[in-house]
Amino acid sequence: MLGRSGDRLRLYWFERIPSKKYPCEGRWTRPALLVMKKHSVAGFYILAFGISWIGLIPGVLGSRGIAPFESPFVQFLGILFSIGPALAAVIMSQVMQGKTGVQNLLKGLLKWRVNLVWYLVAVLGPVVIFVTGQVLTKLMGLTGAPTSIPSNPLLFFVAVLAVVLSNTSEEIGWRGFALPHLQKRHNALSATLIVGLLWSLWHLPLVFLTGNPMTQSPLIWFISIVASAFIYTWLYNSTQGSLLLVALFHGALNIFGALISGVSPIAYALVNCVVAIILILVFGKVTLSHRKQVYVD
Numbered sequence: 001m002l003g004r005s006g007d008r009l010r011l012y013w014f015e016r017i018p019s020k021k022y023p024c025e026g027r028w029t030r031p032a033l034l035v036m037k038k039h040s041v042a043g044f045y046i047l048a049f050g051i052s053w054i055g056l057i058p059g060v061l062g063s064r065g066i067a068p069f070e071s072p073f074v075q076f077l078g079i080l081f082s083i084g085p086a087l088a089a090v091i092m093s094q095v096m097q098g099k100t101g102v103q104n105l106l107k108g109l110l111k112w113r114v115n116l117v118w119y120l121v122a123v124l125g126p127v128v129i130f131v132t133g134q135v136l137t138k139l140m141g142l143t144g145a146p147t148s149i150p151s152n153p154l155l156f157f158v159a160v161l162a163v164v165l166s167n168t169s170e171e172i173g174w175r176g177f178a179l180p181h182l183q184k185r186h187n188a189l190s191a192t193l194i195v196g197l198l199w200s201l202w203h204l205p206l207v208f209l210t211g212n213p214m215t216q217s218p219l220i221w222f223i224s225i226v227a228s229a230f231i232y233t234w235l236y237n238s239t240q241g242s243l244l245l246v247a248l249f250h251g252a253l254n255i256f257g258a259l260i261s262g263v264s265p266i267a268y269a270l271v272n273c274v275v276a277i278i279l280i281l282v283f284g285k286v287t288l289s290h291r292k293q294v295y296v297d
Helices: 003-014 030-038 040-063 072-076 079-110 116-139 153-185 188-202 204-208 218-238 243-259 265-283
Strands: none
Touching: 030 040, 030 079, 040 072, 040 079, 040 153, 040 188, 040 204, 079 153, 079 243, 116 218, 116 243, 116 265, 153 188, 153 218, 153 243, 188 218, 218 243, 218 265
């Protein structure tokens, strides 16, 4: 028995607030829901960073020979780094709108009916970016990065599959949840800067992972990530929220980045920055696209 004061406390914390828009409110405390609604993007990033870094930091320590993090079991936790953004997005969508919220989040993965030109952009765009970077590397007399392709065909297939799955997971979070929520309150340029800066910061543990390319010139990589976020926003808004296309672009970017050698990180960053500036000048800061920006209702 809670007693009179206990009953009042229970009613305060669990009272259902009638609303068609937020059907899950009765399952959550009123103050918690209000905070979550007001700071849904912040909640998403806290979860995304927390889940991902919990998975990757043990791997970073293990790569530097710190026991017991060298254990294969501990290293397996690294999968959390890739799926962190997707898990955070699903959790926040469930909290905010229940099953409907999760369905709305993931429906972009099924949005395949877009103009063929966007498939060409998603698949061949990365090739153009890296070939241009390759040419710039030679013209500027820079040192290009070597390829990192597994010689075993089975390992290559597994690596490609891992890239596709991890990049799709990222896009569910960055472009599936964060970008449309931010575009509800900000123009596309501001929303993209926020996503890009936090996206680059999310990669921070990789700077300390032995053997990772980001350990060589982290600032250049951070600039590349922020600049490339404008390409993703352009593709996302132009396809009216197709996560399938941005995930395809992300996967192609990483795969061709491994296949096309001789590209300096500096040249790659320059190409991304130039493309970002062109997109802003051509399409404007409001939508970064010839169509309206995509945002949550």
